[in-house]
Amino acid sequence: MKLLVCVSKTPETTTKIQLTGDGSDVDTSGVKYIMNPYDEWYALVRALELKEAAGSGSVTLLNVGPADNDSVIRKGLAVGADDAIRVDAEGSSSLFIAKQIAAQAKEGNYDILFFGKETIDYNGSEVGAMVAELLDVVYVHEASKLEVSGTTATVTRDIEGGVEIVEVELPLVVSAAKGMAEQRIPNMRGIMMAKRKPLKVVPAVDAAVSTKVTHYDLPPEKSAVKLIEPDDMTELVRLLHEEAKVI
Amino acid sequence: MVLVFAEATNGKFKKAAHEAITYGTKTAAAMGTECVALTIGQVENAGDLGRFGATKVYNVNSDATATFDSGVYAAAIAEAAKQLGAKVIVMIHDSTGKSVMGRVAARLDAGSAPGVNSVPTVSGGGLTVRKSVFSGKAFAEVEITSEYKVISVAGNSIPVEETGAAATVESLDLALPASRTKVLETQRATGRIPLPEAELVVSGGRGLKGPENWNVIEDLAEALGATTACSRPVADVDWRPHHEHVGQTGVAIRPNLYIAAGISGAIQHLAGVNNSKTIVVINKDPEAPFFKAADYGVVGDLFEVLPKLTEAVKAYKAS
Ligand SMILES: Cc1cc2nc3c(=O)[nH]c(=O)nc-3n(C[C@H](O)[C@H](O)[C@H](O)COP(=O)(O)OP(=O)(O)OC[C@H]3O[C@@H](n4cnc5c(N)ncnc54)[C@H](O)[C@@H]3O)c2cc1C
Numbered sequence: 001m002k003l004l005v006c007v008s009k010t011p012e013t014t015t016k017i018q019l020t021g022d023g024s025d026v027d028t029s030g031v032k033y034i035m036n037p038y039d040e041w042y043a044l045v046r047a048l049e050l051k052e053a054a055g056s057g058s059v060t061l062l063n064v065g066p067a068d069n070d071s072v073i074r075k076g077l078a079v080g081a082d083d084a085i086r087v088d089a090e091g092s093s094s095l096f097i098a099k100q101i102a103a104q105a106k107e108g109n110y111d112i113l114f115f116g117k118e119t120i121d122y123n124g125s126e127v128g129a130m131v132a133e134l135l136d137v138v139y140v141h142e143a144s145k146l147e148v149s150g151t152t153a154t155v156t157r158d159i160e161g162g163v164e165i166v167e168v169e170l171p172l173v174v175s176a177a178k179g180m181a182e183q184r185i186p187n188m189r190g191i192m193m194a195k196r197k198p199l200k201v202v203p204a205v206d207a208a209v210s211t212k213v214t215h216y217d218l219p220p221e222k223s224a225v226k227l228i229e230p231d232d233m234t235e236l237v238r239l240l241h242e243e244a245k246v247i
Numbered sequence: 248m249v250l251v252f253a254e255a256t257n258g259k260f261k262k263a264a265h266e267a268i269t270y271g272t273k274t275a276a277a278m279g280t281e282c283v284a285l286t287i288g289q290v291e292n293a294g295d296l297g298r299f300g301a302t303k304v305y306n307v308n309s310d311a312t313a314t315f316d317s318g319v320y321a322a323a324i325a326e327a328a329k330q331l332g333a334k335v336i337v338m339i340h341d342s343t344g345k346s347v348m349g350r351v352a353a354r355l356d357a358g359s360a361p362g363v364n365s366v367p368t369v370s371g372g373g374l375t376v377r378k379s380v381f382s383g384k385a386f387a388e389v390e391i392t393s394e395y396k397v398i399s400v401a402g403n404s405i406p407v408e409e410t411g412a413a414a415t416v417e418s419l420d421l422a423l424p425a426s427r428t429k430v431l432e433t434q435r436a437t438g439r440i441p442l443p444e445a446e447l448v449v450s451g452g453r454g455l456k457g458p459e460n461w462n463v464i465e466d467l468a469e470a471l472g473a474t475t476a477c478s479r480p481v482a483d484v485d486w487r488p489h490h491e492h493v494g495q496t497g498v499a500i501r502p503n504l505y506i507a508a509g510i511s512g513a514i515q516h517l518a519g520v521n522n523s524k525t526i527v528v529i530n531k532d533p534e535a536p537f538f539k540a541a542d543y544g545v546v547g548d549l550f551e552v553l554p555k556l557t558e559a560v561k562a563y564k565a566s
């Protein structure tokens with residue numbers, strides 16, 4: 001089974017977002033980066049499990065980004081992926097990224113392309129579906145369970161207030177959500193081996209960028225909390241009704 | 248023209264569809280054009296969407312649309328847009344929207360803005376929208392400059408407005424691909440409003456001590472007609488189902504009221520909930536970081552405070 005896991009680099013989850021003075025950009029000085037949690041914890045681990053269960057095959061990582069991203073890619077190799085491809089480009093729009101991924105995927109002939117359900121920075125939830133369309137392949141979004149038997153996959157996808165269980169034929173593009181697998185912490189051996197695993201850097205294909213962030217701002221500061229005595233919940237209900245007008 | 252894909256669940260529209268039509272109508276007004284709605288599959292009373300401003304409602308219904316397949320739905324939306332000459336496509340940022348939006352954008356070679364929470368401003372041929380980024384830690388204004396533009400609207404972002412009367416419904420005949428998704432089973436919890444759509448949410452954390460204590464959360468939710476949520480560690484140890492987990496790596500929500508009991512307010516938790524209109528925090532530790540993000544706070548033991556709050560809500564509802 002040939003598996004591709006698309007991974008994105010995101011600020012570490014405790015990062016306090018700060019902006020440059022005029023709000024034209026995010027101030028990235030001092031920001032620590034990680035692999036997008038959905039990609040690392042669920043997509044990558046499930047791909048490794050499927051390869052292990054099949055007893056053969058390969059797991060390839062793919063990132064679209066600049067050379068700074070190599071440390072995040074190496075982490076994925078340390079967790080257990082066999083090799084990696086980095087498309088050398090600034091990933092500045094979702095469709096641009098998707099076109100890069102589709103171009104690589106066409107050459108690789110993968111059985112399953114794994115994505116995370118969303119990045120925790122731009123929260124797009126769209127790159128996987130774009131790649132599926134560009135390749136004309138079936139797509140299942142936000143999958144919390146994935147079983148494969150022969151060329152058929154049974155996928156549980158999260159929907160509002162429940163789940164839907166579907167059956168599809170490979171090749172498949174799928175985006176991973178919590179539940180699909182359990183995070184794996186790389187061990188020393190994995191980290192050492194990762195240094196010698198192949199990481200191929202390829203140039204970007206031509207693609208237009210038609211979205212642009214023109215301005216960032218931060219949520220307004222909350223005014224000081226209004227404390228209510230624990231034995232006066234009638235007062236809290238009154239405030240929620242009369243002041244906040246939410247009930 | 249603005250085309251809104253108004254999704255129906257089991258043939259019925261939810262509030263999110265009315266929000267999307269309201270959004271599309273306002274967008275069309277800003278552009279000086281009209282807003283039409285597209286419904287897919289068997290839908291009851293589709294013309295009702297006219298009440299929220301759609302001047303016409305189109306329906307696509309065939310064997311391929313009987314169950315959900317992202318490719319079929321995306322083809323229907325993109326081909327409808329082409330046939331009708333709609334350049335802006337609006338949908339809901341929910342599980343269906345997320346499954347099809349990227350496909351529609353790729354099909355139309357369109358720029359896209361997922362999960363927006365404001366009506367666009369128009370500048371020349373471009374549209375600028377506002378969306379939450381970094382899981383609620385910041386906002387970004389995104390300009391889309393392509394010929395086709397695809398936008399999805401985050402839930403509870405825009406109040407529904409009724410502006411018109413029922414519209415006429417016309418069926419559209421489009422060449423659609425066959426479905427490649429065989430739906431084996433759909434399970435939906437009945438009763439409670441799903442978390443992403445809920446206006447009132449009551450949430451519990453590790454301070455609840457164990458799943459057997461959740462009745463204090465459930466009782467308050469019941470009294471309010473609210474949906475229940477939880478912090479990540481609580482879902483991780485299976486005290487609660489994982490779809491209740493809110494935060495940066497869970498569901499991001501923006502209800503009118505978020506009540507958090509026994510939750511410390513870690514940055515990853517706040518990221519998914521701090522767009523809530525009003526936040527109430529109940530915690531026995533006056534130093535809990537969550538109080539800094541709260542509108543109303545109660546310093547006390549949740550096992551005493553929550554039942555009292557439930558009683559007060561019941562008394563208020565009865566009055
Ligand atoms: C320097 C810089 C400038 C940017 N400027 C802009 C801007 O001006 N306007 C704007 O809208 N956005 C901008 N972005 C954000 C960029 O568009 C997003 O990274 C991109 O849209 C993907 O994020 P998403 O949330 O849409 O992905 P999602 O659709 O949420 O991602 C889903 C999945 O797709 C895969 N994936 C996502 N990105 C990659 C990747 N790069 N490589 C491999 N797999 C990936 C992962 O599996 C991920 O889990 C910028 C980013 C950077 C780094």
Ligand SMILES: Cc1cc2nc3c(=O)[nH]c(=O)nc-3n(C[C@H](O)[C@H](O)[C@H](O)COP(=O)(O)OP(=O)(O)OC[C@H]3O[C@@H](n4cnc5c(N)ncnc54)[C@H](O)[C@@H]3O)c2cc1C
Binds near residue numbers: 013477496512513547
């Ligand atoms: C990569 C990453 C991603 C994460 N993503 C998320 C996420 O999406 N969502 C999320 O929630 N967390 C997330 N976390 C975890 C987060 O860092 C916190 O650990 C978590 O939110 C804490 O949960 P809690 O508030 O329920 O528990 P605790 O931090 O243990 O807080 C329990 C609180 O209950 C109070 N309490 C105890 N007893 C009582 C009582 N009787 N009455 C009143 N109050 C009481 C205590 O004072 C305390 O403040 C993430 C962490 C990482 C590393």
